[in-house]
Amino acid sequence: MEHQQIQLLYNLRSIFFDHMELENGNIQYDQFVRTMLAEIKRFLEVKEVTLFKCDDWKQHLFIEASTDSDLIEPDYDSKTLYLNLERAAGRNYYYNDYPFREFKNYQLILPLKEEQKVTGLVAVKEKVPGSLSSIGAETGELLTKECTKLLETALNIYKVVMEEKRHKQLFKVTEKFHSxxxxxxxxxxxxxxxxxxxxxxxxxxxxxxxxxxxxxxxxxxxxxxxxxxxxxxxxxxxxxxxxxxxxxxxxxxxxxxxxxxxxxxxxxxxxxxxxxxxxxxxxxxxxxxxxxxxxxxxxxxxQQSKRLISDLQLINETSHRLNSNLRLSETITYMKEQIIKSFDAQETGFIFLLPSGDAKPLTGSSAFFQTKESEQYIRYSKERMDIDQESLFIGDVHLQSVDVKMRYRSLMAVPMLQSNSLRGFAVVLHKEPYYFSFEMFKLLQSLIHHSSLALANSMLREELEKLVITDHLTRLYSRNYLDEKIYQSMEEDEEGAFILIDIDDFKKVNDTYGHQVGDEILIQVAKLMHGNIRETDIGARWGGEELAIYLPRVPLQVGVNIAQRLLEKVSELSKPKVTISCGVSYWKRDSIDNAKALFKRADEALYLAKNSGKNKVLVQNR
CATH class of the missing domain: 3.30.450.40 (GAF domain)
Structure with a gap:
């Protein structure tokens, strides 16, 4: 082997070891390729040395490195060239004798082969025409083999090191995943x-x-x-x-x-x-x-375990709170707030089914359920539950009722059952369609199921309390309850009006029509009282055919107006027709007064009304 050939091989191998620092993993593959090409250029004293590599993924030939930094990809069909490269597998090197017109500007072609497959080409361009003709087949083959071996070894080492880095990276990622x-x-x-x-x-x-x-x-x-x-x-x-x-x-x-x-x-x-x-x-x-x-x-x-724990905590807290003897309105308000917070609901309503079959929203539900618009949602839910008492999970209500424009699109409704009887249901709404998840629906079912008994007990407790403080015939409050509320008002409020009512000639009604009709007259007058006073006002049965109304925080003239309106309504709507007499009294905080005196003045005014023609309203001041 000539001295120059030995020197070239030595230089190429030195370059390889300079760039392949295995101990510290500093593998400079790209730099090695560029330096190797530069050494070949220097040794052969040529103008350019370029390495073309075969990309098996994309099936084309591309420039991996060149001593000409300004070199761009040649304009040729790289895919066709890639497919035709197999013809070069049987030749070691070419000097002005190659089958590819794409390389006509290069005078020396060294095909790089691995297991009889061409993996790339080292293309050399002469500086002086004919200067490479002196390279014989032996030198060309030796250079080809050495370049192939060095590039293959460097690439394999590079792949191994990069694979190791990837697995180290995968290990770090795994740590992050599981942390x-x-x-x-x-x-x-x-x-x-x-x-x-x-x-x-x-x-x-x-x-x-x-x-x-x-x-x-x-x-x-x-x-x-x-x-x-x-x-x-x-x-x-x-x-x-x-x-x-x-x-x-x-x-x-x-x-x-x-x-x-x-x-x-x-x-x-x-x-x-x-x-x-x-x-x-x-x-x-x-x-x-x-x-x-x-x-x-x-x-x-x-996340599921956290959600399940959170759901169990919600059900436990709600059940505990509901079993703490809350008033019904407080129970409903608490349930509404819990559902809005837990499900991000926009409207929540609790609907009670009356014995008549009508649906009544309970106090404490969202204000929306006191509006006319809510009736379509209540009616829709009730009609579906009347069929099979099953819960409703509707992603888009509008698709179920295409003829009616529905502002709230997502709906969940869960029945409240007592002894397998439908007593009511809870409705949860949101404007966005498909807003609630199935997990939310299952949680709502569980929440209402665990709460139904407490809600039923709360309703029964209030019904019992109402029975105690309510007259069974007229459904007005009892005398004792009225007394308590008046005493409380005189301690807390600034003023109030009291109306004492007596049905004129009530004995004559009983004697003429019988006691059953007399009871019906009492019921009619009681209903008219309910229809003409506020929820905060108190209508009561005073005794016998005498009834009473207390109006907290109401001035005297308003009390007189209400008594006069009631008098006219009874005369107009009662069947058989009856009339009433009313005595009105009034109290104010800036004067010394008490409930007993308030009753006495109203009774005196009523006595005067009945003895001066009946069917009238009179006021008795101090």
């Missing part, structure tokens, strides 16, 4: 890792069921359609699937995100400008997807 119980953090780490390892690829996370909005993450819903057959196949079978597109010049890999208990989605990785997905990248992506699937499963199970 976080956040779905967003796990999904974000998957994308960050892929972007770092494969910056030229495109990624999407195709999740099987995901209702959350993840900021800045490329997430798709995993839906079955003709465009997602490979994705669904990966999801169903739990195995890697490939999809190659010649027209779009891309190759797609679908890796299932698999845990121990199931598959939670599919990782879609798109390799652009590739006819076949890079085989040596599949293993790393598969490992990442499997690790991510386990981490997603852990995060999801953690």
């Amino acid at each position: 976080s119980m956040s779905m967003d953090a796990v999904l974000g780490e998957i994308i960050d890792t892929l972007q770092e390892v494969y910056p030229s690829f495109v990624y999407y996370l195709m999740l099987s069921h995901d209702n959350n909005n993840h900021e800045n993450l490329p997430i798709k819903d995993l839906e079955y359609d003709s465009e997602n057959v490979a994705a669904m196949q990966a999801y169903v079978t739990g195995t890697i699937q490939f999809e190659n597109s010649l027209t779009e010049k891309k190759s797609v890999l679908y890796a299932p995100l698999r845990g121990k208990q199931g598959i939670y989605g599919v990782l879609q990785v798109i390799a652009p400008n590739s006819l076949v997905f890079p085989e040596n990248e599949v293993e790393f992506i598969t490992l990442l997807a499997n690790t991510a699937g386990s981490a997603l499963e852990n995060a999801q199970l953690y």
Whole structure:
């Protein structure tokens, strides 16, 4: 071997070891290639040395490095050239004798081969015409073999080191995965890792069921359609699937995100400008997807356990609160607030079914349920529950009632049952369609189920209390209850009016029509009283045919007006027709007074009214 040849080989090997520092993992592959080409250029005293490599993924030939920094890709059909390169496998090197017109500007071609397959070309351009003709076949073959061996060895070392780095990175990512119980953090780490390892690829996370909005993450819903057959196949079978597109010049890999208990989605990785997905990248992506699937499963199970604990706490706290002898209105208000807070509901109503079958919203429900608009939601829910007493979970009410414009689109309704009898139901609404999740629906069912008994007990307790303080015939309050409220008002309020009422000639009604009609007259007058006073006012049966009304925080003239209006209504609407007489009294805080004196003055005014013609309202001042 000539001295110059030995020196060239020595120099090339020195360059190799200078750039392949295995101990510290400092593998400078790109720099090694450039330096090797520069050494060949210097040794052969030529104008340019360029390394063309074969890309098996994209099936084309490309420039990997050149001593000419301004060199651009030649204008040739790189794919056809790639396919024709196999013809060069039987030749060692070419000097002005090569089958490819694309390299007519180069005088020396050294084909790089690995197991009889051409992996690239070293193309040399002369500085002086004919200067390379002295290189014989022996030198050319030796140079070809040495370049091939050095490039192959450097590339293999580079791949091994990079693979080690990837696995170290995978280990770090795995640590991060299992140190976080956040779905967003796990999904974000998957994308960050892929972007770092494969910056030229495109990624999407195709999740099987995901209702959350993840900021800045490329997430798709995993839906079955003709465009997602490979994705669904990966999801169903739990195995890697490939999809190659010649027209779009891309190759797609679908890796299932698999845990121990199931598959939670599919990782879609798109390799652009590739006819076949890079085989040596599949293993790393598969490992990442499997690790991510386990981490997603852990995060999801953690979130589910937290949600279940939270749900149990909600049910426990609600049950405890409802069993603490709250008033019915307080119970309903508390339940409404709990549901709005837990489900982010916009309207919540508790509907009670009266013996007549009518539906009545209970006090404490959202104000919306006291409006006319709410009737369509109440009616819709009641009609559905009358059929089978089943809960309702409607994603879009508008689709169920296309003829009626519905402002609230999402609806959940749960029956309140007592001894298998429908006593009422809870309705939860939101304007956005499909707003409530199925987990929310199941929680609402559980919440209402555990609360129904407490609600029923609260209603029964108030019914019993009302029976104690209510006259069974007229449904007006009892005398004792009226006395208590007047004493309380005289301590807390600034003024009040008291009306004492007597049905004129009531004995004559009983004697003429019988006591049953007499009772009916009392009921009629009581209903008229209810219809002409506020909820805060108190109508009571004073005794016999005498009735009474107390109007807290009302001046005397207003009390007189109410008594006069009631007098006219009784005369106009009673059947058989009767009249009433009224005595009105009044108290004010700035004067010394008491309930007994208030009653006495009203009784005196009533006595004067009955003895001066009846069917009139009189006032007795002090």
